[in-house]
Amino acid sequence: MGKRNEQLHLGAFIYYSGHHHFGWRHPESGAEGLFDFKFYKKLAQTAERGKFDMMFLADLLYVRGVEDSASGMLEPVQLLAALSTVTEKLGLTATVSTTYNEPYNVARKFASLDHLSEGRAGWNIVTSQLDVEAFNYGKDKHPEHGLRYEMAREFVEVVTRLWDTWEDHALVIDREAGIFADGSKVKEVEYKGQWYSTKGALNVPRPPQGYPVLIQAGSSGPGQDFAAAFGEVIFTAQQSLEAAQAFYRSVKGKLASYGRSSGSMKIMPGLSPIIGATEEEAQRKYKELQALIPSSMIVGMLSAMLNFDLSGYPVEGQLPEIPDPVEATNGMKSRVQLIMDMARNEQLSIKELGGRLLGARGHMQFVGTYEQLADFMQLWFEEYGCDGFNIMPPVLPGNLDEFVDHVVPILQQRGLFRTEYAGSTLREHLGLARPGLRHFQASHERAKEAAGAADNAWNGLIGQEAVGTAEAGSAG
Amino acid sequence: MGKRNEQLHLGAFIYYSGHHHFGWRHPESGAEGLFDFKFYKKLAQTAERGKFDMMFLADLLYVRGVEDSASGMLEPVQLLAALSTVTEKLGLTATVSTTYNEPYNVARKFASLDHLSEGRAGWNIVTSQLDVEAFNYGKDKHPEHGLRYEMAREFVEVVTRLWDTWEDHALVIDREAGIFADGSKVKEVEYKGQWYSTKGALNVPRPPQGYPVLIQAGSSGPGQDFAAAFGEVIFTAQQSLEAAQAFYRSVKGKLASYGRSSGSMKIMPGLSPIIGATEEEAQRKYKELQALIPSSMIVGMLSAMLNFDLSGYPVEGQLPEIPDPVEATNGMKSRVQLIMDMARNEQLSIKELGGRLLGARGHMQFVGTYEQLADFMQLWFEEYGCDGFNIMPPVLPGNLDEFVDHVVPILQQRGLFRTEYAGSTLREHLGLARPGLRHFQASHERAKEAAGAADNAWNGLIGQEAVGTAEAGSAG
Numbered sequence: 001m002g003k004r005n006e007q008l009h010l011g012a013f014i015y016y017s018g019h020h021h022f023g024w025r026h027p028e029s030g031a032e033g034l035f036d037f038k039f040y041k042k043l044a045q046t047a048e049r050g051k052f053d054m055m056f057l058a059d060l061l062y063v064r065g066v067e068d069s070a071s072g073m074l075e076p077v078q079l080l081a082a083l084s085t086v087t088e089k090l091g092l093t094a095t096v097s098t099t100y101n102e103p104y105n106v107a108r109k110f111a112s113l114d115h116l117s118e119g120r121a122g123w124n125i126v127t128s129q130l131d132v133e134a135f136n137y138g139k140d141k142h143p144e145h146g147l148r149y150e151m152a153r154e155f156v157e158v159v160t161r162l163w164d165t166w167e168d169h170a171l172v173i174d175r176e177a178g179i180f181a182d183g184s185k186v187k188e189v190e191y192k193g194q195w196y197s198t199k200g201a202l203n204v205p206r207p208p209q210g211y212p213v214l215i216q217a218g219s220s221g222p223g224q225d226f227a228a229a230f231g232e233v234i235f236t237a238q239q240s241l242e243a244a245q246a247f248y249r250s251v252k253g254k255l256a257s258y259g260r261s262s263g264s265m266k267i268m269p270g271l272s273p274i275i276g277a278t279e280e281e282a283q284r285k286y287k288e289l290q291a292l293i294p295s296s297m298i299v300g301m302l303s304a305m306l307n308f309d310l311s312g313y314p315v316e317g318q319l320p321e322i323p324d325p326v327e328a329t330n331g332m333k334s335r336v337q338l339i340m341d342m343a344r345n346e347q348l349s350i351k352e353l354g355g356r357l358l359g360a361r362g363h364m365q366f367v368g369t370y371e372q373l374a375d376f377m378q379l380w381f382e383e384y385g386c387d388g389f390n391i392m393p394p395v396l397p398g399n400l401d402e403f404v405d406h407v408v409p410i411l412q413q414r415g416l417f418r419t420e421y422a423g424s425t426l427r428e429h430l431g432l433a434r435p436g437l438r439h440f441q442a443s444h445e446r447a448k449e450a451a452g453a454a455d456n457a458w459n460g461l462i463g464q465e466a467v468g469t470a471e472a473g474s475a476g
Numbered sequence: 477m478g479k480r481n482e483q484l485h486l487g488a489f490i491y492y493s494g495h496h497h498f499g500w501r502h503p504e505s506g507a508e509g510l511f512d513f514k515f516y517k518k519l520a521q522t523a524e525r526g527k528f529d530m531m532f533l534a535d536l537l538y539v540r541g542v543e544d545s546a547s548g549m550l551e552p553v554q555l556l557a558a559l560s561t562v563t564e565k566l567g568l569t570a571t572v573s574t575t576y577n578e579p580y581n582v583a584r585k586f587a588s589l590d591h592l593s594e595g596r597a598g599w600n601i602v603t604s605q606l607d608v609e610a611f612n613y614g615k616d617k618h619p620e621h622g623l624r625y626e627m628a629r630e631f632v633e634v635v636t637r638l639w640d641t642w643e644d645h646a647l648v649i650d651r652e653a654g655i656f657a658d659g660s661k662v663k664e665v666e667y668k669g670q671w672y673s674t675k676g677a678l679n680v681p682r683p684p685q686g687y688p689v690l691i692q693a694g695s696s697g698p699g700q701d702f703a704a705a706f707g708e709v710i711f712t713a714q715q716s717l718e719a720a721q722a723f724y725r726s727v728k729g730k731l732a733s734y735g736r737s738s739g740s741m742k743i744m745p746g747l748s749p750i751i752g753a754t755e756e757e758a759q760r761k762y763k764e765l766q767a768l769i770p771s772s773m774i775v776g777m778l779s780a781m782l783n784f785d786l787s788g789y790p791v792e793g794q795l796p797e798i799p800d801p802v803e804a805t806n807g808m809k810s811r812v813q814l815i816m817d818m819a820r821n822e823q824l825s826i827k828e829l830g831g832r833l834l835g836a837r838g839h840m841q842f843v844g845t846y847e848q849l850a851d852f853m854q855l856w857f858e859e860y861g862c863d864g865f866n867i868m869p870p871v872l873p874g875n876l877d878e879f880v881d882h883v884v885p886i887l888q889q890r891g892l893f894r895t896e897y898a899g900s901t902l903r904e905h906l907g908l909a910r911p912g913l914r915h916f917q918a919s920h921e922r923a924k925e926a927a928g929a930a931d932n933a934w935n936g937l938i939g940q941e942a943v944g945t946a947e948a949g950s951a952g
Contacts, residue, residue, distance in 0.1 A: 025651045032649055035591040035681060037561065061580070063677045066646070066657035072679050075581075075588040081554040082592055085513065085561045100578060104537070104612045112551040115511040116558055136580045138673035170542070173508055175501045178770055181542035197614035201539045203548050205511060294654060 008381045008416055009266055009388030009430055010408075011056045011093070011233075012047035012400060014040070016070035019272050020394035021301075021358035022292035024070040028398040031070055037082055043397050044083045047090055050404030051418050053429040054091030054122060055083070056215075056235075056390060061100055061133040068297065077109050084117035091426030093122030093215055093233075098155040099148055100128060100137050103196050106155075107162035107204075114207035119425030122213035122233065127152050149226070154193040156214070156230050161189045163211050164437045165201035209427050210435040228254035231265060232432050235390050237363045238269045239342060244385030266387040266430055269380075270363030272394055273403055275373050286367045289394055290355050298354030305357060306336055315351040319343040338362050363392055374410040381416065484857045484892055485742050485864030485906055486884075487532045487569070487711075488523035488876060490516070492546035495748050496870035497777075497834035498768035500546040504874040507546055513558055519873050520559045523566055526880030527894050529905040530567030530598060531559070532691075532711075532866060537576055537609040544773065553585050560593035567902030569598030569691055569709075574631040575624055576604060576613050579672050582631075583638035583680075590683035595901030598689035598709065603628050625698060630669040632690070632706050637665045639687050640913045641677035685903050686911040704730035707741060708908050711866050713839045714745045715818060720861030742863040742906055745856075746839030748870055749879055751849050762843045765870055766831050774830030781833060782812055791827040795819040814838050839868055850886040857892065 013019070017029040017039075024031040033039025047055050057076035064071050076094035084092055092113065096106055106123070114121035127148035128134075134142040143151070170185035190199045216231035218224065224247075227234050234251060238244035252262050274289065276282040295315075303310045308322045322340055339362065343353045359365050366373055380386050393399030411417035427434055489495070493505040493515075500507040509515025523531050533552035540547050552570035560568055568589065572582055582599070590597035603624035610618040619627070646661035666675045692707035694700065700723075703710050710727060714720035728738050750765065752758040771791075779786045784798045798816055815838065819829045835841050842849055856862050869875030887893035903910055 022654070024649070024656060025654055027651065029651075031651075031656070032647075037592050041561075060679065063662065063679050066662045067659040068654055068656060070656055072642075072681055074591060074680060075584050078554050078557040078585065078588050078592065082557040082561050085517075085558050101581065102576060102613055105577065108551050109554065112554050115550060116513050116554065132676060135675040137578055138675075166548075171508075173500070175503065175505075175507075178498070178501055178544055180500060180507070180544060180546055183543040186539065186542045199611040199614075200608060203536065203539050204550060205548055 003382045004384075006431070007418055008377065008386075008411070009053045009268060010050070010417065011054050011235075011268055011388070011390040012043065012050075012052045013056045013058070013270065013390045013392045014043055014396065015058050015392065016073075016396075018395040018399065019360055019363075019392040020289050020292070021069065021361075022294075023289065023395040025292045026289070026395045029395050030397050034070065034072065035074060037079075039397070040079055040083060041086050043400060044087050044090060044092075046397065046400050046404055048087045050400075050408045051421060052090060052391075053388070054093050054120075054426055055080075056122075056124065057094040058124075059095035059097070059126075061097060061128055062130065062136060068294070077113055080121070081113055081116050084113070084120065087120075089120070089421040089424060089429075091120050091122055091213070091429055092117050093124060093213065093426070095124040095126050097126050097128040097133075098152040099143065100133065103155050103158035104162065104198060104202070107159040107202055110159075110212040111163060111202060111204040111207045114209055114212045115204065119208035119427070121207065121209065122215050122426055124215040124217065124235070125152065125156060125230070126217065151195045153226065153229070154195045158189075158191055158193065158196045158198050160211060161191055161438075162198065162202040163207055165189050166205040167437060168206055168210075170205055209425050213426050213430065213432060224251045224254060227251055227265070228258055228260070233430065234265060234267045236267060236269050237338065237361075238385070239338075239345075239364055241380055241383060241385045244269060244380060245383065248384055248386065264432065266432070268388045268390045269386050270360070270392050271377070271389040272360035272363055272365045272392040273373055273399070273407070274365060274367045274394060275370055275402065275407065277369065277406075279369055279372075282367050282369060289359065293355055293358050295351070298351055298358070301358065302350065302354045306339060310350060313350060315354075316349050319348070319350055319353060359394065360392060365394075370406040370410060373407055374414065374416075377407075377411065378414065378416055479858045480860075482907070483894055484853065484862075484887070485744060486526070486528045486893065487530050487709075487744055487864070487866040488519065488526075488528045489532045489534070489746065489866045489868045490519055490872065491534050491868065492549075492872075494871040494875065495836055495839075495868040496765050496768070497545065497837075498770075499765065499871040501768045502765070502871040505871050506873050510546065510548065511550060513555075515873070516555055516559060517562050519876060520563050520566060520568075522873065522876050522880055524563050526876075526884045527888075527897060528566060528867075529864070530569050530596075530902055531556075532598075532600065533570040535571035535573070535602075537573060537604055538606065538612060544770070553589055556597070557589055557592050560589070560596065563596075565897040565900060565905075566596065567598055567689070567905055568593050568596050569600060569689065569902070571600040571602050573602050573604040573609075574628040575619065576609065579631050579634035580638065580674060580678070583635040583678055586635075586688040587639060587678060587680040587683045590685055590688045591680065595684035595903070597683065597685065598691050598902055600691040600693065600711070601628065601632060601706070602693065625702065627671045629702065629705070630671045634665075634667055634669065634672045634674050636687060637667055637914075638674065638678040639683055641665050642681040643913060644682055644686075646681055685901050689902050689906065689908060700727045700730060703727055703741070704734050704736070709906065710741060710743045712743060712745050713814065713837075714861070715814075715821075715840060717856055717859060717861045720745055720856060721859065724860055724862065740908060742908070744864045744866045745862050746836070746868050747853070747865040748836035748839055748841045748868040749849055749875070749883070750841060750843045750870060751846055751878065751883065753845065753882075755845055755848075758843050758845060765835065769831055769834050771827070774827055774834070777834065778826065778830040782815060786826060789826060792825050795824075795826055795829060835870065836868060841870075846882040846886060849883050850890065850892075853883075853887065854890065854892055 017024045017031040017034060023029055030039045044055050059073060059076050080092040080094055110121050110123045131142045165187055167185035170181050172179045172182050186201055188200050191197060213232050214230050215233040216227045217235040218226055236247060238247060248267050255262060274282055274286045276285055299310050306322055313320055322336060366376055377389060391403055412419050423429060493500045493507040493510060499505055506515045520531050535552050536549060556568040556570055586597050586599045607618045641663055643661035646657050648655045648658050662677055664676050667673060689708050690706050691709040692703045693711040694702055712723060714723060724743050731738060750758055750762045752761055775786050782798050789796060798812060842852055867879055888895050899905060
């Protein structure tokens, strides 16, 4: 154990065949396996070999440009169900959008995964992000982010209530007496919200974990409030220890008004490691990766990311001032702000900025030795910049093996990371309590009584920012 | 080979811990495992050992009475994804409702399962059945069955078009040239229907089978027309060879007007075997099963099934005339008619009828020796009453093992059933061609040109019957 008397947590964030946008072009990428179970089986077993808390799958409800980008994703919760059969301890978590699903289906999806995996499921709650996603579902546009936010809050309320419709130990299976389940332990919920209603019981008994672990990725003000109400794991993008500490303090500071302890939430920034035995090796790998980016594409992709045409600006020059994006786009505010901050703080040219963003989508990219990365992680953890990291290998599967083989042992030697799983559920790995019935309702009521103004504060924030984006861990 | 110069097809229909309503009370039922992967793993591996074409999972979007009935179901497509990892050849099929899902999500769900299983997926298309299902999704009532039917037709149209948005071999993955996919082979679909619209490409490449196998369960007139348009496997409930032959002729007779051959559809009635080495053993097993039914419950359950209060009628007496149910209930017509026909034809008392229905939900219940069952199956198959059977063991897992160990070998000895899988996809097992792009659109257009009146006939039938019910294989 280090200074914190607890250990850090690790997620293996799987995104196409690597987080680097052009990582699929790397000779060692597994791009041919993107729709093949064997590719994911190897990744999950590597993460479990490294004693990771969990594997995390992103989700996007559209096809991005297929010619130059790895595109398409298997339905992630199905994929996790398949992976539950080839792993024993690893947490299995995925993004599912509240905007393009029914609460009953989502409650059932994660309850089923939690049963199949015997308590290893987690749901990354997002509201999706783009109009092109709306088009696939027969809508003209993606709902504006304030509305999505409001809807998501109700959605999660319905889902957690449905998980509670079966009490623990409701199944009796008394053949002689002819009693399958204790009827007094299976109750209908009747919920009428502004956006979602439900009346009935879920068709799956209460998940082994009570609730599958609730994950959330919003970093902005209202995102933090949603996180404080529901989030148990928070994915975030942070570019400096100071910013990470400020975020950590801010989100954890809101927990008390919801009746929650600081330990009931684990904050895990994204971290993309480009590492080697020596600094030279790491730098060489970084250059190899950056060389995969067609320079002709940087301006176009950066323009798309910022929703601002940069084609008239010199690529070696600085980024111009980008107009306040909240008016122009939908839910992209914190991403654009982060990009502008990064460009200014590090004096990056348009070309350099584009390269950085295509490398890790706004997350921390670390280039250095295995020891240096361990030092970096230890510092952030011990100085309360985070409770762990969501590891985003630039090229998969190889860079996950490299992290497991070279960095995990150092963290273990320092007592910062487990050498064996102590428990068997994801909640146990993360040190999160198993929720009782109506966990969040109760905490909301406590919050109301204690703070009085909590709900007003909440309402005041609606309309400013999305809960999270479909690219979990991105700065949405 | 027998008289037909082809072999019959077998499905292993998994429904709770057995199809007998009180089969869960049987000492050998696996009721404790209903939410445990190991229970299903054993069943799937048994079906594969028996060289079954496929395993079939029903789905219900509500909880039936939990105190005396096995209740709750894991999300079936996730479960199949998990089972794909512990089987190699077995087809993996499940019910998914068109009424409570989005076409984009369903297209993706089955495309993902088809990739994970390398071409073994099948979708049983149903529209769900009951108001209690609607309540779970925030609706006041289940849509009336004509409307559901119309919606389902559009739903399937959208799903098949989405499967076609990626042509075969669209993935290129040329690292040097930086080309992930051939952009000319990934096209957006733009579909604006009355009920569903979509604009974009699916986020999963074309399924290995082109389309996962499309399964359908409607037996009535409009159900047969839907089947003739889209159905490749038809589950049906038939109580006599004559009725089965009439159904077979009727549905297959409609195929030509859709430009389809007779072999492009496999008709598989449900069959619940209660079998033994001797007739005495089979009869003893039947009595054991019937003894599990609490006699106090027969009247209530039969009343619920018929939507008609039978409590004033003597249980030893005949069933009274039940009023035309189409007005009173929603989509239950053919089920109620089947029940009334069964009671009249076999002169059953209310008690006997209830016992029969709780045994196999209106499907053929066969009581006899292994040889007698093989004779029965051979007769129905060779006399064109069917192309195979969907086997509905009354108690699971044991009765599936029994069928595989004792009946399959007889069918194999007679040349009626495969001794080894010849292909590796479900289409190959079933002898169904792999569809090209826009398979159904093309056949619809052919049908229009050829018949002219096909669409009018279709429209005239709308409003009379549902596509199918959530209990696939039931007489809906």
